[in-house]
Amino acid sequence: MTTTMTTTDESDVRRHELAAFLRSRRERITPEQVGLDRGRRRRTPGLRREEVAQLSAVGVTWYTWLEQARDIHVSPQVLDAISRALLLDPSERTHLFALAGAVDPxxxxxxxxxxxxxxxxxxxxxxxxxxxxxxxYDILAYNRTYGRLFCDLDALPPEDRNCILLAFTNDDWRASVADLRESTRSMAAKFRASMAEHLAEPAWKALLGRLEAASPEFREIWARHEVVSQAGRTKQIRNAHVGLLSLEHTNLWLGPAAGPRLIAYVPCDDESRAALEKLQAFVLSEV
Structure with a gap:
């Protein structure tokens, strides 16, 4: 007779695995590694829970609950802070986010x-x-032709490389979008649909606040409460270097539908392909 693990059982297993992993990482770090004084009467191997909480800027009780496998919500931003406090390497960081069922943002x-x-x-x-x-809508990585498709992404600081922010605030990006009004309306609606699962997360709230402060257009669209799902479609882009392009916008999901995705802009006709080849040659000529 076979049994099937329920969602509740799986969640409980994940929480206990996460708790054990955090304890093991905490116990291997010496106070000196993170700039703390060891003191004379330290019995705890590695760091104390309150020291990890201090380094992560989270509450001691809350962090304790994490190591006790309590059923609490863990935001990606808190996981990021804990990862840094525990000096996790890339593989350990990946494991931490996997155990928490979160996407590293x-x-x-x-x-x-x-x-x-x-x-x-x-x-x-x-x-x-x-x-x-x-x-x-954070741009996590891009190839050279995408880096010059809408604007010069390499010239922007990493914190500004966000599609929805650029669509509402960057003049070069806005000038490249043929149907700007429909594009910004669609992006705001997709952003609202995605944000439903992240309402309490600081990074999402900070981006929303930045958009509302910088763009009256965004505030007007946001007030409509429109939502749409992600979907591919044909886009007309006026590139500053090679002219008008007709491109098929295609999503390839790299994980859950709400997570990261690879986006490609495939030319719809021979003229657009030739123009992309010219854009590639232009980018290479600058190297």
Missing amino acids: APGTSCATVTPGLRQLMEQLEPVPACVLNSR
Whole structure:
């Protein structure tokens, strides 16, 4: 007779695995490694729970509950802070997020989603523009033609490389979108649909606040409470270097539907392919 693990059972197993993993990582770190004084009467191997909480800027009780496998919500931002406090290497960080059932959202950091193989794949897709986005529209990685498709991404700081932010605030990006009004409306609706699962997370709230402060257009669209799902479609893009492009926007999900995805812009006709080849030649000429 076979038995099937219920969702509740699986969640309980995950919490206990997470708790054991956190304890094991905490116990292997010496206070000196993180700039703390060992003191004379230390019995705990490695760091104390309150020291990890202090280094992660989370409550001691809350962190204790994590190590006790309590049923509490853990945001990706808190996991990021704990990962840094415990000096996790990339493989351990990946394991931490997997146990917590969360997607590592951190732009500008080494992301488990963007493997060397995936970066190589994006390079081989050229001249087809391609990038990896998370559900918050952060651009986690991109190839050279995507880097010049809408604007010069290399010239922007990592914290500004976010599609929805650029669509509402960057003049070069906005000038490249043929149907700007429909595009921004669709992006805001997709962002609202994605944010439903992340309402309490600081990074999402910070991005929303930044958009509302910077763009009256965004505030007006956001007030409509429209939602749509992710879908591929044909886009008309006026590239500053090679002119009008007709491209098929295609999503390839790299995990759960709400997680990161590879996006490619495949030319719809010979003229657009030739234009992308010119764009690739232009980018290479600057190297």
